[in-house]
Each structure stands twice: as C-alpha cells, then as structure tokens.
Amino acid sequence: MSTTPPAATASGLNSTDINQVGDIGRQPNLPVLIAWEVVTQGIRIRLGRSLVTLTSVALGIAFLASILIGQVVQRGVQGERDARDVAIRCVAALEADLGQMTGKRLLTIGAPDAANQRLLELLVAAGAIVSDQAQDPAPVAATLLFGGLGPSSTVSGRVAGSFTPAQISADPVPGRVIINFNRPATAEELAAQADAEYRNRARTAWITGIALAVTAIGITNAMLMSVTERFREIGTMKCLGAMGSFIRRVFVIEACLIGVAGGISGALLGMLASCISYGVRYGAGMVMTSTAWGMVSLLLIGTVIASVVLSVTAAVYPAWVAARMRPANALRSSV
Amino acid sequence: MSTLALPESPHGLNHQLVDELLAVPDHGSKIVVRAVGLTKVYRTASHETHALRGASLTVKRGEYIAIMGPSGSGKSTLFNLVGALSRPTSGKVYIDQVDIAQLDHDELAWLRCRKIGYIFQTYNLLRVMTCLENVMLPMAFAGLDSDTARDKAAWLLERVGLGHRILHKPTELSGGQQQRCAIARALANSPDIVLADEPTGNLDSRTGEEMIALLAQLQHDLGVTVISATHDHKMLQRADRILWIQDGLIVKDGKPADLELPGAH
Structure with missing residues (x-):
C-alpha cells in the first residue's frame, strides 16, 4: 500500500497540492477545452432539444431583424418614390413652360443629390441634353440650381415633396428658366420637417423597443428552460x-x-423575409436600388451581437x- | 484531438500505474467519518419537517456500513449530510478530521472530487458521454492528465465487469450495467468513502444482489469504506455494520447478527 495519496503520484497534480488548506486542497481550474468538449457533446447528443432552443433564438432574432431591416427598406423605397414624384412634377412644370423636352439643352449648377x-x-x-458646362455654345433652355451652393438649410428635391412653380423663376436672360432646388427652406418647412423627423424617430424607437423586448423574452425563456431542465446533470457534475x-x-x-448560430440564421431569415x-x-428592382445596403449589413451584424448578448445574459x-x-437540491429538482 | 477521446487500445493498460493509482491512502486515522448531533429541518410555508433529530455516527476506514430504515426515516437526508451534498440545520460532519462546515464552495468541490464517491439509485450517469468518459470525468475535474485517466477508467470498468462496454452510452446499457458504470465512476479518484443511496432501488432482485456483492468485493479488494443507505435486506449479509434509523434518530447500531431488525428474516 502506498503511503502517499494516489492522486499526488500521478503527473500534473502537484501544483494543486501546494494550495492545501489543512487537509483540504483547491480544485484545479480546468482548461476551457474540457468545458468545450462537454458542450459540443451535449449539443450533439441532445440534437433535437438543442435545435428547439436554437430555433427559438433564431425566430426571435428573425423577428427583430425583419422589423429593423424592414424599416430601412421602407425608408429607402419611400425616399425613392418621393424623389420620383418630385421629379415627375418638375418635368411636367418644365414641359408646361418650355414645351417638349426633346433636344432642349439644360444647364445644371451645384451638386445634385440622389433625388435630383x-x-x-x-x-x-x-430627350433633354443635360450638361454642367456653362460655356457650352448651344443655347440653354433652363438652368437647374442644385444643393451645395448656399446656406445649409435648403430645400432639396428629396425633402421638399412640395415642389412648386414658385421655385421657377425667370432668368434675366429672356426665354430662360431657372429652377432653384437650393433656395433656403422657410420656417414652416423646417418645422414640418423637424416634426416629421421627430415622429418618425419616436415610431422607430417604439417599434424597435417592442421587437427587442419580444426577442429578449423569447430567448430568455428558451435558455432558461434548457438550463433548468438540466439541474440534475449539474448536481451530478458537482458530486463528481x-x-x-x-x-x-x-x-x-x-x-x-x-x-x-441562432443569430446568424435568424438575421438572414429576417432580412430575407422583409426584402421579399x-x-x-x-x-x-425598386427594393434593390433604393435600399441602403450598408445600413442593412450594419443591422445584420448588430442583431447577431444582440443574439449572443441576449442568449448569454x-x-x-x-x-x-x-x-x-447545494448538490442535494440540484439532484432533487425535477423540471 | 479531443481530451476525452477514446483510447486506441483500451486493453493496453499500464497495470502497475493503475495499481499505484488505486492504492488506498493511509492517513493514519482509523476514523474516516464522524457525525455529531445532526439535525435537519425542511421548512415549507405551512409546516416544518424534522428529517433528522440528532443523529451521530462514526465510521472506521474500510467498513461496509448499511444505513437502513423505513422510507421517510431520514436515510437519504443522512446520506446527503455525510456526503457534503447539503448542510445540516445543526450538528457537525467531519470527513477525515475536517469539519466540512468550514469549507467554501471550491473546497467542497475538492472534497467531493477526491474523498467521496457517490452512487445513486437513478445512476445519474451523464448520458451525453460514453461509460469511459463518465468514469474519466471526475479524474478530469481532479486535474489528472487524460492518458492516465483513460487507463485508469478502462481498468476500473474492466474491474466492475463492463470491460466490453466501455465505449457504449449509458442509454445503451441495462440498469445493472449502468449501476456498474456508476460504481466505477465513484471509484475514479480512489476516494476514502463510497456513498451509495439506494444503489439497488431501481434494480431487480438478482441484479441488486450482484451489485451488493460487487460493492463488497471492491470494499474488500481496495479497502475502500462503503456507506450505503438502503432498505434492501440483502445488504444484511454483506454489511459489517448496520445503522437502523427511525424517525430521524439512529436507534440501533451493530453487526447484522446482533441486531433484531424489524422485517429482517
């Protein structure tokens, strides 16, 4: 019979014996690898149960992603439709003034935005010929003044859903028309714009908040179940x-x-759903061209992060x- | 490679190393468990249940002890207290001279890992792991390197008669085989004490008898102390000592032959 505890004669244990308190030692901190093994084996064996948990998480995140990305798509489509609306009215006004556009030479000044x-x-x-070269020899039928010329608060085609003939003025040169997209916004227009923005932001915050809450509750429920139904297993591991x-x-x-896993699949699923x-x-085509895809990819990353944070929390x-x-309580509990 | 990977040849064991690992430590003291005046009260909103009312016991190293008594007498509560699985309402438990009330969570983990091996009525094997991995787990918790642990686990499984099933999952085994695996796991870190809570409770009579014999065999061969809470009277023939517990008190304590036990034939 050996006179030393057997564990100490085995390799790798001596470090734990240094910290002994009286007769009692400290358990070594296990490498993460062992925890990883336990997790991956657990997921593999309980595949059905893991898939249920995963699906709950993925559906929650899909909901969140579809709401958030849907807002971006909606905003893009709305902006595009507004811009087209303004453009069509603008063309109609020009045609009313100048007749058919075919062969008309138009001069642009300033930087046109996406709507312009x-x-x-x-x-x-x-059929119009558009040029930003003022010294072009051919006569110019109309001049379009775009943004980037004057004060910062300007009415651009996008914001001013209200393009009016008042924006058209006569050029000092007879026969020429100037459409000013760069005029300073009026106080009413600025107020309306701020009000619309505020309401839009409040609505976005509310919908996002609700979506986040629903997702958080769904994920919490799934994770809580998957942990509590394994209390006995936890009790056993503590006994060991x-x-x-x-x-x-x-x-x-x-x-x-x-x-x-749930975050990535859920985010993609949500994006697909709202895009479709x-x-x-x-x-x-409208959705493809008008959506701010940079924002969408940011949201995809954001929802995956939210998924991990919510699941872990x-x-x-x-x-x-x-x-x-106490292991006795964990062993006794049955869910 | 996985840390719990399967051995290429489970039978190529280093028997000398395994024997050394399994040698029972001798700390000089003959008393391995001492419990003094244990009481345990379970409180619910409406009433209190006195599961133990002042139980005291002393267990010598190498004894095979059966804690017997009718159901609801406090057997399992005593098992939990002696096994450091719950705290007494009052009284003290010493395992190898150490008052376990003084230990923090991590020290208790150390104690459960190395000093005590547990066997449960419901086996409590981790079903996500093979038999071999189940037996290796306590050794992994003790920090043993996986090659040594695998050798020892394979040897233990052979010892309990599961040598041919070491790579099976618990769900693929019969109740008796699962309990054999659990016994091997309980012995993994060469504990001073093996605590068994109704080890035959879920087994048929013949398998139960095999299990009792196996425990007695291991107690004899390895010199390990076995404390078993049970109401299986087959335990009477094998145990060195019977503690008869009734209404939360140990009312009889002695060799099976000397005891007039209710229900014993």
Missing part, C-alpha cells in the same frame, strides 16, 4: 467535483454557440443559480 439625380435621369429619358466556475463556463459557452415582402409590394442567471446550489 432621378430628375436628371427623367429629363434625359425625355465540478466547481461552480466550470458549470458556469459550460453554460456560457453553450449560450454563445446557440447565440451565434417589400419586393412583392413595390417590385424587386439569459443563460448566466440560471447557470449561476445552478452552480451555487
């Missing part, structure tokens, strides 16, 4: 000598994996409770 660009496209389509930190680590790793629904309503509390439980 629509107008120029329409004009070209109607698992420290609380190990158990917490197992559940945090698992929640991270579920959060990432707007595509059916306004046409795929929701798993940490029950895992913490389980890790602190």
Whole structure:
C-alpha cells in the first residue's frame, strides 16, 4: 500500500497540492477545452432539444431583424418614390413652360443629390441634353440650381415633396428658366420637417423597443428552460467535483454557440423575409436600388451581437443559480 | 484531438500505474467519518419537517456500513449530510478530521472530487458521454492528465465487469450495467468513502444482489469504506455494520447478527 495519496503520484497534480488548506486542497481550474468538449457533446447528443432552443433564438432574432431591416427598406423605397414624384412634377412644370423636352439643352449648377439625380435621369429619358458646362455654345433652355451652393438649410428635391412653380423663376436672360432646388427652406418647412423627423424617430424607437423586448423574452425563456431542465446533470457534475466556475463556463459557452448560430440564421431569415415582402409590394428592382445596403449589413451584424448578448445574459442567471446550489437540491429538482 | 477521446487500445493498460493509482491512502486515522448531533429541518410555508433529530455516527476506514430504515426515516437526508451534498440545520460532519462546515464552495468541490464517491439509485450517469468518459470525468475535474485517466477508467470498468462496454452510452446499457458504470465512476479518484443511496432501488432482485456483492468485493479488494443507505435486506449479509434509523434518530447500531431488525428474516 502506498503511503502517499494516489492522486499526488500521478503527473500534473502537484501544483494543486501546494494550495492545501489543512487537509483540504483547491480544485484545479480546468482548461476551457474540457468545458468545450462537454458542450459540443451535449449539443450533439441532445440534437433535437438543442435545435428547439436554437430555433427559438433564431425566430426571435428573425423577428427583430425583419422589423429593423424592414424599416430601412421602407425608408429607402419611400425616399425613392418621393424623389420620383418630385421629379415627375418638375418635368411636367418644365414641359408646361418650355414645351417638349426633346433636344432642349439644360444647364445644371451645384451638386445634385440622389433625388435630383432621378430628375436628371427623367429629363434625359425625355430627350433633354443635360450638361454642367456653362460655356457650352448651344443655347440653354433652363438652368437647374442644385444643393451645395448656399446656406445649409435648403430645400432639396428629396425633402421638399412640395415642389412648386414658385421655385421657377425667370432668368434675366429672356426665354430662360431657372429652377432653384437650393433656395433656403422657410420656417414652416423646417418645422414640418423637424416634426416629421421627430415622429418618425419616436415610431422607430417604439417599434424597435417592442421587437427587442419580444426577442429578449423569447430567448430568455428558451435558455432558461434548457438550463433548468438540466439541474440534475449539474448536481451530478458537482458530486463528481465540478466547481461552480466550470458549470458556469459550460453554460456560457453553450449560450454563445446557440447565440451565434441562432443569430446568424435568424438575421438572414429576417432580412430575407422583409426584402421579399417589400419586393412583392413595390417590385424587386425598386427594393434593390433604393435600399441602403450598408445600413442593412450594419443591422445584420448588430442583431447577431444582440443574439449572443441576449442568449448569454439569459443563460448566466440560471447557470449561476445552478452552480451555487447545494448538490442535494440540484439532484432533487425535477423540471 | 479531443481530451476525452477514446483510447486506441483500451486493453493496453499500464497495470502497475493503475495499481499505484488505486492504492488506498493511509492517513493514519482509523476514523474516516464522524457525525455529531445532526439535525435537519425542511421548512415549507405551512409546516416544518424534522428529517433528522440528532443523529451521530462514526465510521472506521474500510467498513461496509448499511444505513437502513423505513422510507421517510431520514436515510437519504443522512446520506446527503455525510456526503457534503447539503448542510445540516445543526450538528457537525467531519470527513477525515475536517469539519466540512468550514469549507467554501471550491473546497467542497475538492472534497467531493477526491474523498467521496457517490452512487445513486437513478445512476445519474451523464448520458451525453460514453461509460469511459463518465468514469474519466471526475479524474478530469481532479486535474489528472487524460492518458492516465483513460487507463485508469478502462481498468476500473474492466474491474466492475463492463470491460466490453466501455465505449457504449449509458442509454445503451441495462440498469445493472449502468449501476456498474456508476460504481466505477465513484471509484475514479480512489476516494476514502463510497456513498451509495439506494444503489439497488431501481434494480431487480438478482441484479441488486450482484451489485451488493460487487460493492463488497471492491470494499474488500481496495479497502475502500462503503456507506450505503438502503432498505434492501440483502445488504444484511454483506454489511459489517448496520445503522437502523427511525424517525430521524439512529436507534440501533451493530453487526447484522446482533441486531433484531424489524422485517429482517
């Protein structure tokens, strides 16, 4: 019979024996690898259950992503439609003044924004020749003044859904028309614009908040269930000598994996759903051209991060409770 | 490679190393468990249940002890207290001279890992792991490197008669086989004490008898202390000592032959 505890004769244990308190030692901190093994095996074996949890997370995130991305798509489509509206009215006004656009030479001054660009496209389509070269020898039928010329508060085609003939003025040179897209906004226009922006922001915040809350509750519920139904397993692991930190680590790793997988699939699903629904309503081409895709990809990343944060937060509390439980209570609990 | 990977040859064991690992530590003291005046009260909103009313016991190293008594007598509560799985309302438990009330969470984990092996009525194997991995887990918690742990686990499983099933999942095994695996797991870190809570409770009579014999065999061969809460009277023939518990008190304590036990034939 050996006179030393057997564990100490085995390799790799001596470091733990240094910290002994009286006769009692400290459990070594296990490498993350072992927790990782436990998690991946757990997910593989409980595949059906893991898929249910994953699906709950993915659906929650899909909902959030479709709401957020839907707003971006909607804003893009709305802006595009407004711009086209203004452009069509503008062309109609020009045609009323100058007759058919075919062969008419138009001079642009300043930098056209995206909405102004629509107008120029329409004009070209109607047969007009658009140029920003003032010294062009051919006579100019009309001059279009775009943004970037005057004070910062200006009415651009996009904002001013209210293009009026008042914006058209006669050039000192007879026969020439100036359409000023660069005139300073009036106080009423600025107030209306601020009011619309405020209402839009409040609506966005409300919808986003609700979507986030619904998603958070769904994910919390799924994670809570998947942890509490394993209290017995946690109790068993504690009997075998698992420290609380190990158990917490197992559940945090698992929640991270579920959060990432559910987040990515949910975000893509949500984007697809909102794009398809707007595509059916306004046409795929409209959605493709008018959506701010940079914003959409930012939202995709954001919702995946939200998924991980929500999943981990929701798993940490029950895992913490389980890790602190007396093993007898954990073993007794049945969910 | 996975840390819990399967061995390429489970039978290529280093028996000398395994024997050394399984040797029972001798700390000089003959008393391995001492419990003094244990009480446990479970409180619910409406009433209090006194599960234990002042139980005291002493267990010597290497004994095979059966805690017996009718259901609801406090057997499982005593099991939980002696096994450091819950705290007594009053009284003290010493395991190897250490008052376990003084230990923090992590020290308790150390104690449960190395000093005590647990066997449950419901086996409580982790079903996501193979038998081998189940037995290796407590050794992983103890920080043993996985090669040594795998050798020892394979040897233990052979020892309990599961040598041919080490790569099976618990769900693929019969109740008796699962309990054998649980016994191997309980012995993984060469504990001073093996605590068994109704180890035969879910088994048929013959398998239960096999389990009791296996425990007695291991207690004899490895010199491990076995404390088993049970109401299985087959335990009477094997146990060195019976503690008869009734209404939260230990009312009889002695060799099976010396005791007049209710219901014993």
